[in-house]
Amino acid sequence: MSKKKKKEPTPRNSFERVLDKAFSALSSEMKFDYKYEPETFNVKVDVTYKPDFIAETKSGRVIVEGKGYFRDEDRKKVLAFTQQYPEYKYHIVFERDNPIYKGSKYRYSDWCNKHGISYSVKSLPKELFE
Template identity: 40%
Template structure:
């Protein structure tokens, strides 16, 4: 495939002039979003997030909030901390938090 990712890119490259380099730069971008934490100790800047499902979007959001608001501490209370982050993964919700330095605990069972 001549260094392209797939046959379609190879066909496109055949019609694009030589003045175009293939993937020569990486451009960063930022998405501006907002986060509404579940429970906040405003005076002490502590957040408790209650989670049943902890999907990819939630994990990305928590990492972004942690990086951009280091003055807040975040703790996640999981309904099932031993759930896997995806079907094929061996990583649990709790292990993901441990890896990223995020406090967590088993939330109330009933």
């Protein structure tokens, strides 16, 4: 009997595929390695969190999460992760800077600024990987 090789996870939706291509291009240019969903972190007793990308850079690990929608449960996980794992650089790439709730003037970027979370919209900043 032969053992089946474990298949590496691949991005599931179009936004994650766009981020994967952006990571690939940047990692070639800036000489760092990255993986898609390589680890799961325990962030609370009853919750785990699997970030989309982890880049291995000269200055340490960079966690990058791609978000189309940024739901309440996502925001709770992000806060728990950043508080419990402060040794990691953490960055969110939003597909759009949407309002937190329908009809609200408070946007995803406002939430990130309030909580000191690094973010960008539709782009991966090079400075993140230096």
